[in-house]
Amino acid sequence: MALREPERKPILQKLRRVTMKVRSKIYEKNRPIKKIYFPLSGVYSIVSDTKDGKTAEVATVGNEGVLGLPVFFQTETVPLRAFTQVAGECLVMNATDFRSITTDASSSFCRLLYRYAQALFNQIAQHAACSAVHSIEERCARWLLMTHDRVVSDEFTLTQEFLAQMLGVRRATVSLAASGLQHAGLITYRRGIIRILDREALESASCEHYALIRDEYHRLAPPA
Known part of the structure; x- marks a missing residue:
């Protein structure tokens, strides 16, 4: 929808x-949330922090999405934080300006935001299901694929430390999973640099949740 x-x-x-x-x-x-970010490149993470650190x-989120979406739903704060995972560029708008141009829910822009929001909600739901039922190897493969896409x-x-944080597991656990993918010839990992081989x-090593997330984005928020 252009x-x-x-x-x-x-x-x-x-x-x-x-x-x-x-x-x-x-x-x-x-x-x-004072600014809304529309990524042009790079990769961005929305994370949850626990009391024990x-x-x-x-x-x-990548160039398919928006950061600061809660503002669209008339809220200023969320119990989450967002930051840059892989360096890139964004188009940025003040939250006040964003509110002023999203007052008409029937506008094409708002309809795009609603569709993206549904795709994002699906991603969050699939992440939760994946974390509950799949192995760390499958989850690691899914995460690498989603980053590779963006x-x-x-x-x-x-870094393994960062990947461990994103997956909510110990660094040693991620190290074993990454080593398994490397020994299978799927990736190389050296000095903090991942290469997809x-x-x-x-994709075969990942779980079905990767495809469920990808396909829903393509359906609801296809590339322009």
């Missing part, structure tokens, strides 16, 4: 382009 020029022009006028470094903060837990990813490169920076085999 936006027509009369609707697209006022939106573009309120956007500015910014470079996002790794670990750049987008919004903080229970703090007002543990972190687990609940959603991955970086548009076979190689990207990733066999995409098809990596």
Whole structure:
């Protein structure tokens, strides 16, 4: 669903382009969301933190999505935080401007946001199911595939410590899973750099939730 020029022009006028470094903060837990981010490149994580200092990813966002979506649903804060996982660029809009251009729920822009929100909710639900029933090897493969989809490169920076945080497991557990994928010839991992060698085999090593997430994005929020 493409936006027509009369609707697209006022939106573009309120956007500015910014470079996002790794670990750049987008919004903080229970703090007002002041800006809305529309990724052009890079990968971004929405995570949940526990009282004992543990972190687990609940959603991955790339150039298919929006960061700061709670503002669209008339709320300023959420008990989650978001940050840059892989460096990239975003178009950014002030939350006040975003609210002003999303008052008409029947507009094409709002309908796009509703469809994306449904795809994002599906991703969060599939993440929860995957974490409950699948092995760490399958979850690791799914996470690598979702990142690979968004970086548009076979190689990207990733530490085992970071991957362990995103999956909510110990670093030693992730190390074993990554070693298994490497020994099978699916990836290489060296000094914090992951390279995807066999995409098809990596999809086979993943669980069905990867395809469920991908296909729903393609159905509800297809690339322009």
